[in-house]
Amino acid sequence: MQSRSEVTRQKILSSATRLFSLNGYDCTGVAEICDAAGVSKGAFYHHFPSKQDVFLNILNAWLDQLSSQMQNARLASQNVPEGLIAMSDLVDQVFQMSKNHYSLFFEFWIQAMRHPEIWQTAIAPYHRFQTWLAALLQSGINEGSIDPSISADDTSRIMIAMVLGLLLQAFFDPIGAAWGNVTRSGIKTMVTRISRRPL
Amino acid sequence: MQSRSEVTRQKILSSATRLFSLNGYDCTGVAEICDAAGVSKGAFYHHFPSKQDVFLNILNAWLDQLSSQMQNARLASQNVPEGLIAMSDLVDQVFQMSKNHYSLFFEFWIQAMRHPEIWQTAIAPYHRFQTWLAALLQSGINEGSIDPSISADDTSRIMIAMVLGLLLQAFFDPIGAAWGNVTRSGIKTMVTRISRRPL
Numbered sequence: 001m002q003s004r005s006e007v008t009r010q011k012i013l014s015s016a017t018r019l020f021s022l023n024g025y026d027c028t029g030v031a032e033i034c035d036a037a038g039v040s041k042g043a044f045y046h047h048f049p050s051k052q053d054v055f056l057n058i059l060n061a062w063l064d065q066l067s068s069q070m071q072n073a074r075l076a077s078q079n080v081p082e083g084l085i086a087m088s089d090l091v092d093q094v095f096q097m098s099k100n101h102y103s104l105f106f107e108f109w110i111q112a113m114r115h116p117e118i119w120q121t122a123i124a125p126y127h128r129f130q131t132w133l134a135a136l137l138q139s140g141i142n143e144g145s146i147d148p149s150i151s152a153d154d155t156s157r158i159m160i161a162m163v164l165g166l167l168l169q170a171f172f173d174p175i176g177a178a179w180g181n182v183t184r185s186g187i188k189t190m191v192t193r194i195s196r197r198p199l
Numbered sequence: 200m201q202s203r204s205e206v207t208r209q210k211i212l213s214s215a216t217r218l219f220s221l222n223g224y225d226c227t228g229v230a231e232i233c234d235a236a237g238v239s240k241g242a243f244y245h246h247f248p249s250k251q252d253v254f255l256n257i258l259n260a261w262l263d264q265l266s267s268q269m270q271n272a273r274l275a276s277q278n279v280p281e282g283l284i285a286m287s288d289l290v291d292q293v294f295q296m297s298k299n300h301y302s303l304f305f306e307f308w309i310q311a312m313r314h315p316e317i318w319q320t321a322i323a324p325y326h327r328f329q330t331w332l333a334a335l336l337q338s339g340i341n342e343g344s345i346d347p348s349i350s351a352d353d354t355s356r357i358m359i360a361m362v363l364g365l366l367l368q369a370f371f372d373p374i375g376a377a378w379g380n381v382t383r384s385g386i387k388t389m390v391t392r393i394s395r396r397p398l
Binding site: 022023024026027106107109110112113114119123126127151153154157158160161162163164165166168169171172173176177181182185186189190192193194 | 352
């Protein structure tokens, strides 16, 4: 059972997610989050030092969940290229997130640009994720399953770009294409190009 | 020489671009745009029926400029794969746009999600651009320079995704990588994979 304190924390996070998505981060105040969550300002500040901290908690929880699912897909595969293909099946899950969550996700980029203190804190999880993917590609080079002439760093950025860019298009044009399939096909094209194993 | 009316129109567009980037679309009013541009509300509504129309004018001007530069790169090349590689040199120009413009660009996605009437109008230039790129890839298949087993539609979406996703990362982490080079390398990897010509 969740403690009362944890229930309060989750209420704040889910109300904030909804309000940020609906009205934007800048146009949402702590008072509105408290009203929507049915908690006092005292309770809010007991859990979070600031509105910005709420925002970063939402982001981190999302990235941590995604990383651990990707790690599991890798562990269940024989080699790195197969692991990457297995990870591409997680795409459907990401695409099935509500549109409200997408909106929050892009809002995050805008906030990071406007507020240097958000940027400094928020860049850490992005770097952690990109470094994790680059290390995975490097381990593929080391095990002989990935072309050693590629740059693991640049390739990790390009793969992240592909998924981000397809999310951006899916978010904007949800019925324009079978976005999950397009993404799997894009990842497979990249992985086939860098793999030394038949896929 | 520009007419006085055209000067007024440009003043409104440049003030709006700056304010939308700085404070966000929702938090910027027509009154503020008029103040910043030094024009009356009457002059504003003479040129634009609404704030939304200003936003769409900014977006369309940007996409039109990019399409015509890409068209020129194609016309100066021997075949489609070479044209695509030449187009990747335009990336530096896109990346050198001010951070303020980047911010506006991502703001646009959020606005399109929140306001169905923006979405309906704004999806047209995106579709025009994606259709143009798919037709270019199809003409490469027809001339025998591109692998006929690819889907021109899906590949156009994947290429757009790569550039969008790298812009997103560059915008967020400007000093983290030589983003222009990473993008050129990503495009070259994709084009090499689908090309039937040595590059």
